[in-house]
Ligand SMILES: Cc1cc2nc3c(=O)[nH]c(=O)nc-3n(C[C@H](O)[C@H](O)[C@H](O)COP(=O)(O)OP(=O)(O)OC[C@H]3O[C@@H](n4cnc5c(N)ncnc54)[C@H](O)[C@@H]3O)c2cc1C
């Protein structure tokens with residue numbers, strides 16, 4: 074890659090985690106190199122659409138003024154779908170905490186910030202290996218080139234090829250991973266405001282559960298951008314593979330997404346909006362299952378998705394703000410380590426302490442196990458069927474409608490759900506919230 | 507493509523991928539074996555779950571073409587390591603996302 078000299082810190086990956094770390098370090102006067110495999114930061118990025126703002130403001134105080142914010146999320150919706158029947162709950166609030174954006178745009182903005190602060194970014198370079206010598210990480214290798222650094226920040230994202238090669242983590246287990254597929258639809262000006270009852274800068278985050286995932290644990294999402302709408306599906310990879318191999322999944326994943334786009338209830342919103350882009354990306358199911366045993370070793374710290382830091386509760390996803398925060402904490406730990414004699418493993422492990430006393434860790438611990446609950450068929454298949462069944466009984470009677478209690482009892486017995494089990498499980502979810 | 511077909515039936519994966527920008531590398535960044543060597547690969551899962559439809563079934567065998575790959579990594583994590591060679595494309599090649 075023909076970069077000479079030695080750096081204080083080399084960051085692998087210009088995603089939210091890497092760019093946050095690089096920004097803080099460069100601002101503190103460190104000599105920082107960011108290596109990104111894509112053509113410019115962001116070109117390999119795909120996510121859902123909503124980002125929590127405050128943790129980002131803690132890093133970039135001018136976020137509100139200069140970041141590519143599409144809309145502030147003032148409305149949250151959650152829908153259960155069974156066939157053409159849909160039950161939707163909407164929450165509207167004047168105090169948005171998150172905004173919608175495209176990750177390629179946001180990641181580019183974050184990388185630009187790091188460069189403005191003095192970091193050097195080289196793109197179109199794939200790091201092939203984190204290099205270890207005499208028990209410590211000394212830099213990174215790409216092809217035949219070695220770049221040396223006192224500390225390497227691994228921010229390579231969910232596909233942790235480098236960490237696997239290093240032996241710091243096991244191969245990704247599909248049971249901890251979900252596959253996201255996404256389409257971006259150009260609705261044109263005014264459509265979003267009119268169809269969804271939103272003001273000019275107001276946005277919506279909309280999660281969908283039910284049979285749109287063909288019996289595979291997961292769900293759908295809809296996010297409003299300026300003049301476009303992002304829609305997508307997220308599927309539990311372990312379960313999806315099982316279903317496909319057993320012959321239970323007989324449609325290509327893109328067809329499931331296309332059916333979601335064409336679902337009569339939803340397609341009214343975007344109508345004949347053209348599809349501008351289509352893509353897929355892996356993400357973390359949630360929980361602490363992918364956190365490496367060590368987040369810092371001699372000369373290396375691990376941040377963001379690579380460190381397994383993502384929360385998916387089913388009604389909200391926190392990846393970008395967790396990643397950026399872990400990048401910030403790692404940078405602060407590196408600065409302290411240099412002030413205390415250098416980046417030994419002992420000094421770098423301050424990062425672990427910082428992370429474990431941060432809101433990121435507290436959130437992950439508080440919601441531990443929620444990903445298992447969300448992928449329980451009782452929740453993603455039976456609960457939607459049960460509630461839609463109740464609605465159907467209450468609202469689709471021509472002459473005599475049952476009482477709510479009767480509708481509920483009939484519905485549970487039709488879906489063969491044990492009320493006791495459901496209440497017990499519901500209790501365990503509520504306990505997690 | 508007329509707007510009517512956009513609303514009336516689902517687009518095929520080839521048509522969806524047409525919406526994307528790629529700079530396809532001359533060299534494949536992913537390789538799988540052919541014929542009986544494919545024993546052990548989760549064929550159905552690869553065919554139905556690779557978001558870019560890179561895997562297609564021809565009889566007992568699956569054919570792989572890397573051109574539409576969106577570099578998600580799914581095929582790598584669901585295949586036995588000795589049955590797949592998987593790398594990111596080099597030099598910024600591959601998919602170029604704008605709005606995702
Ligand atoms: C379908 C889906 C929906 C999501 N929805 C949301 C959401 O709504 N809100 C939210 O907050 N989060 C969401 N997330 C999660 C969020 O996208 C991630 O948590 C976040 O992007 C992680 O940031 P990161 O910097 O750790 O990794 P990434 O953003 O993945 O960045 C890693 C970077 O490293 C580069 N890289 C990788 N390997 C190498 C290498 N060997 N050499 C050089 N460069 C390399 C990559 O090109 C990339 O730029 C979603 C994710 C998915 C897949």
Ligand code: SF4
Pocket residue numbers: 353536555556557558559560574575576577578579580581582
């Ligand atoms: S990396 Fe993803 S898109 Fe590429 S071939 Fe594998 S599964 Fe398909």
